[in-house]
Amino acid sequence: MAGGLLRIRDLKLNIPKEAKALADQMLKDLENSKRPYLEAVKTSLDNSFYNSKVGYLTPGDKRVRTELNVSSVQKLARVVFMLEILVGNLNIGAVNTKRELYYMCKGLIKSDKHYRPLDFEDQVESDSIIDFIGDMLQVYREELNCFANDRGGQTYSNQLIVEETMADGSVARIDLSSLGTSPYMPKNKPQALRLKVKKKVDFALVIESEGTANTLHTMGFTKRNNCILLGAQGVPSNGVRGWCKLIQDELNVPMYFFGDLDAYTLQNIFRTLKA
Known part of the structure; x- marks a missing residue:
C-alpha cells in the first residue's frame, strides 16, 4: 500500500490491478452485448465453518452472483463507483471510515447530475456496497484502507x-x-x-x-x-x-x-x- 501504511497480512493480490481488470471485463462484456456480472463469497452462516485447530470461522465454497439486469443495474454501478474511490485511497495512502466514505459519495453525487441515479438513501446502502467489494475481492475491509472507529479494548x-x-x-x-x-x-x-x-x-x-x-x-x-x-x-x-x-x-x-x-x-x- 502507498503512503507507508502497514499491511494486515502478506497480501498477494494487487487490489488496484484486480479492480481495473474487473472494470475492463465488465466494459468488454457490454461492448460484446453480454451481460456483465460480479461474483462474491457468500458471507452467511450456511457458508461458514469452524475448525477448532484454526480457531475462527472460515468461509465455504458458495458464491453470490450479481448479473446485470433491470433490478441489479444500480448495484453494479454503485460497486464500480465505490471501487474507484477505494482504489484512489490505496493509490495515495489515504484512509477513511465507512461513515466518511458515505459522505464522500453523497458529495460526489450531489456535485454531478450524472451520478444522481447512484444516490444512497442512507449509510446502510453504502456500507453494503463496501462489504460486497471486500467479499468480491476476498480482502479485509482494512486492506481497502477502510478502518472502523476505535471502540473498546x-x-x-x-x-x-x-x-x-x-x-x-x-x-x-x-x-x-x-x-x-x-x-x-x-x-x-x-x-x-x-x-x-x-x-x-x-x-x-x-x-x-x-x-x-x-x-x-x-x-x-x-x-x-x-x-x-x-x-x-x-x-x-x-x-x-x-x-x-x-x-x-x-x-x-x-x-x-x-x-x-x-x-x-x-x-x-x-x-x-x-x-
Whole structure:
C-alpha cells in the first residue's frame, strides 16, 4: 500500500490491478452485448465453518452472483463507483471510515447530475456496497484502507509494553504501568503493534464492561496479578477481536472472559469474541 501504511497480512493480490481488470471485463462484456456480472463469497452462516485447530470461522465454497439486469443495474454501478474511490485511497495512502466514505459519495453525487441515479438513501446502502467489494475481492475491509472507529479494548497491565510502528517507520513505545489508572486504547490496526512483557504474564482477562475493567484495575487487580486486563465494551469490535488475537499470538497466554451469564452475552458478546 502507498503512503507507508502497514499491511494486515502478506497480501498477494494487487487490489488496484484486480479492480481495473474487473472494470475492463465488465466494459468488454457490454461492448460484446453480454451481460456483465460480479461474483462474491457468500458471507452467511450456511457458508461458514469452524475448525477448532484454526480457531475462527472460515468461509465455504458458495458464491453470490450479481448479473446485470433491470433490478441489479444500480448495484453494479454503485460497486464500480465505490471501487474507484477505494482504489484512489490505496493509490495515495489515504484512509477513511465507512461513515466518511458515505459522505464522500453523497458529495460526489450531489456535485454531478450524472451520478444522481447512484444516490444512497442512507449509510446502510453504502456500507453494503463496501462489504460486497471486500467479499468480491476476498480482502479485509482494512486492506481497502477502510478502518472502523476505535471502540473498546481499554487495556490495563503492569507488565505489558506495546510498541507501535508509525506510518513514517518510527516506533512509539508505551509502558502500560506508567499510565496510572488510565487505560491503553489500542487502535483498530493491531498489525502495527508488537508486544513485550517485563515479567511473565499468567493470563489475560476480557471483561464485558469497560467500567468493570477500570474498577478492578483501580482496586489493584493488576498489581496482585501478573495479567492483562481489558474491557470489551459490549459486543467486541473488529479492533478488540484483533487486539485479543494479537495478545494470544504474541504472548501465548490463556485468555478468559468475564460477563453476565445471560443469552445476549453468550450469543452476541462471547461468541463474537471467540469467533
